Structure formats: C-alpha cells, structure tokens
Amino acid sequence: MSAARLVRLADLAGVALFAAEGAMVALAAGLDLLGILVLAFTTALGGGVVRDVLLGATPPDALRGWHYPALAFAAGAAVILAHGAVPQFPPMLVITLDAAGLALFAVAGTQKALSAAMQPFVATLLGTITGVGGGVIRDVLLAQVPRVLNADIYASAAFAGAVVLVAARRCGASPALAGIAGGLACFSLRMFAARYGWHLPRPGWL
C-alpha cells in the first residue's frame, strides 16, 4: 500500500471516529436527529476546516467532494441506529477511538501545515488545532466550555505529537516515519493520561 493511500485511509478513519464521538455527545445532550448529524459533521470536520481556512487552502479538503461529509453523516447515523441496540457505549472504547482520531488528525494537520511552508512552531499549533478544533466547535455549539481547555491532557497530547513529528523531520526522518512517531506519541500520552487520571496543574497548585 502506498504512503499516500495510507494517509488517506488514516484520515478517513479519523473522520469516522470523530463523527461517531460527536454523535454520541449530541445524543447525550438530547438533540434531535438533525442536531446529532450536525454535531457529527462538526466534530469530524471542524478542525480540518479551520486549519484549511487559516492556511488559505479553500475550499477546505472536507468540502472538495461529497466523501468526507457523507462519511461523517453515515457515522453519525450509525451511532443513532446502534443507540437503539446498545444504549450505553463502553467508556474505554470511546476514549480509545477518540485518542486514535486525535493522533491521526494532529499528524495530518502538522504534515499539511509543513507542506504549506509554515514555520515549524506554527505547524505544531496548526496540527493541534486540527486535532482539537472539531471538539471545541462542538462544545461551543452545546454552550459549554470546551473540555480541552479544562479537563485533562488532551490538546497537550496533540501538541506533543506534533512536536515529535516536527523534531523527527528536522532530524532527517521521512514524513511517514515522523508521522508514525508523532502519532504514537500523541496516542500513548493521551491513553496514559486517561488511564491514570493525569492532569495539567492549575496555577493555584504551583
């Protein structure tokens, strides 16, 4: 399988995972069918859309064809149907899928920003935005403070993965290898933080 095909598959997997997660959050918030599909779409594609708008790469990838929106809606619809059969999704499954989506998006966003000749530190920020932006927009639409601002090691895991990727490429690693290293760093940091309840300090604790 070629590298480009691998990236494409990883990206589609991230979209499906995040869309499913957005639909679960919308279900829990009691939205109607349309609201659930909108949050699936927003959670899955919002981060990449913001990245592309900031890069000036418009129309965003997510809107260059029907594939991404259709996939996000399909994943949202699947959650609605599964909800009838399985009212409670296992939390560890949700966390694991979400960590995988986060890693995939942070890596894809950082790579795209580097390809657009952004300065490396800025590329790590854009990678982080790609990873967490969809969830931030989803939480804003639910009139809640975005979890990533206040909850756990989440955006920091995306940022750490982006830094590993950029550092690896500057040390001469191929894009594919650097992407795998960054993605693993993000995924494992997020999973350890979720498993062991790691948090960033609040200033009162200093």
Next chain:
Amino acid sequence: MSAARLVRLADLAGVALFAAEGAMVALAAGLDLLGILVLAFTTALGGGVVRDVLLGATPPDALRGWHYPALAFAAGAAVILAHGAVPQFPPMLVITLDAAGLALFAVAGTQKALSAAMQPFVATLLGTITGVGGGVIRDVLLAQVPRVLNADIYASAAFAGAVVLVAARRCGASPALAGIAGGLACFSLRMFAARYGWHLPRPGWL
C-alpha cells in the same frame, strides 16, 4: 425586471428580514444598543460570510461595499425605534418573515456554491449554512445552544429547499426556475412545521 436584479432584491430583502429578527432577539435578551446592532449584523450577514470564507471568495460579499452592513444596521435601528411604539411583535409575523429570509438565503447560497463549481451535495450543505449560519452565530454569542440544533424543522427546511434546487437544475430547469422551486419548498415546509408544530424525532422516540 432582469433575473440578476431579482436575485439582488431578494438578497437585500433577506438581509433586512434577518437583521430585524436578530435585533428582536437581542432586544429580548436585554442587550444594549451596540449589542443589538451587532446581533442584527451577525444574524443577517453571518451565514453568507461563513459560506464565502469556506468558498475562498474573500472579501465576502457582505463586506464588498457599505450597502449590506448599512442595510443590516438600518433594519436593526428600525426595530429599536419600532420597539418604543410596538413593544410586542406578533409571533406569526416574525415566523413568516424569518421563513422568507431562510428560503431566500438557502437559495442564494446554493446557487453561489454551484457557480463556484462545488459538488452538488456540498452545495446543498453550503446553502443550508448560508440560511442558518447567521442565527447559529447569534445564538452562540448569546451563550445558548443554537435553536436550529434542537427546536423544529428549520435547518432541515433549508436543506430540503437546497436539495429541490439542485435536483431541479440537474433535471434541466433554469437557475431562476430551480431557485423558485427550492425557495417555495423551503418556505412552505418551514411554515407548515411552525403552524402544525412538526418536529424531527429524537432518537429516544425511534
């Protein structure tokens, strides 16, 4: 009257209607004069601005001259003045004007996305965003869950109108005819839903 002139008039009517509606919502929320004008502006122009940013058509139409912002502010100011005379706006009037604005914006947004060579399904999404985007930003600024996510058949009416428009054009209808068909579909679906209290199901009802 030429077709272009008709589209232009319809667009201006939609801006005035949505600006007036945004000002009414801001009045009810107890904002000050500036807040009311800002919400009039945002409700009227937000959807089109988001559409144009996503299409990469910047500066957005709404900012290419003073006409659109001035019209939105004027409509907001008219509501403030009328409020002194008529403290209560008749709900059915507000709903009807709003449905007309929604139909005009959904049609205009879908047509513009098709003109920008967007894929038809994506064009229906951009038409829907044009119709509901301003109201979503208004509700976010009021720290509320956007009504369109949770209330009635509203965004779905915009989407249905956009689908009718795209389908009519693919069947060979002229842009003008397709726009009229899509606009009527959106307007009448929205009005029936408001009149008879139609709602989209919530998954618990499945």
Next chain:
Amino acid sequence: MSAARLVRLADLAGVALFAAEGAMVALAAGLDLLGILVLAFTTALGGGVVRDVLLGATPPDALRGWHYPALAFAAGAAVILAHGAVPQFPPMLVITLDAAGLALFAVAGTQKALSAAMQPFVATLLGTITGVGGGVIRDVLLAQVPRVLNADIYASAAFAGAVVLVAARRCGASPALAGIAGGLACFSLRMFAARYGWHLPRPGWL
C-alpha cells in the same frame, strides 16, 4: 525610529497586553495551564486572525512566523508566574493596559483594511473587529455572552477611533497622524467611560 518600526512595536505591545489580559481572565475562570495559554493566544491574536481571514489575507499575520504566537504564550506564562507573587492585579492597571491594547488593535486593523482597498465604512468595521474579536472569542470559549455586547463603551470606543482615523485620512492627514488621532480617541473614550461608568443606553431607557 521609522514609521513602520513604530507600527510594528505598537502591534507587539498590543499582543502582549491582550495576551496578559486573556490569561488573567482564564486564571479567574479556574482553567488549567493549557487553557490559560490558549486564552492568552486567542485574546491576543483572535481579532487579527478574523480580520485577515475576512480580507482573504491568509495565512494571517499572526501565523506567518513564530514571533506572535511565542509572544502571546510568553505573556500568558508571565501572568501565571506573577500570579504566584501578586494574586490580585490592580483593576485600574488592567483597564488601562486593555484600553491601550484596544486602541492599538483598532488602529492597526483599520489601516490594514484601508491598505487592502476596503470601502472606508467597512474598514471601520474591520478595525472594530480587530480590536474586540479576540475578547469575543475568549468569552465564547468561556461560554459567556461577550462583555462587549452588553457591558460598557468598549466596542463603540474602538469604532469611534476607527471613524476618527478614516475621517482624518480623508481630510488629508498622513497615515501616521491619522493613526495617532484615532488611537487617542479610542483610548481616551474608553478610559473616560471606565472611570465615570458611562454606558450605552438599553432600549427600555429610550
């Protein structure tokens, strides 16, 4: 010191002031370290990013190098450290720094919009958005109604400064002189309003 250098310095000062203010608000809201840095970044750079996206000037100035983001993060970190030593920042200091930042940003945003050949009234709107946009995004992320919609003479001070700038330039003043006049108008209007508790009327008061 050349005019370009002066503008650059004023811009950097505005970024540092707004980032510090965003960090103080985030501290008061009880966010964690990452949340504080994100709000510092957003408050400082959000207005300019929105302006540049609307102008189609992407990537935005704030992301064309590491300087702006690094400065915003450094100012946020400085607030976190100072917080250990000085738990309470004097309100009048915060208000004065904020008014200075507002004036700098409103002037810079209006000048940039005029340079991009925007219509003068639209340029005043874009200057206002540059001044208040970061704070609006910060408040939305905190799930609060943006203060500028409901509190005092704040966005109106930015708008007044932008109008003074545009009027001065149309009367033949140099960009530097017009900028100083607009900035002083914004700063002094904001300071008088804060000192004497001036508010915009609410429609019930009419």
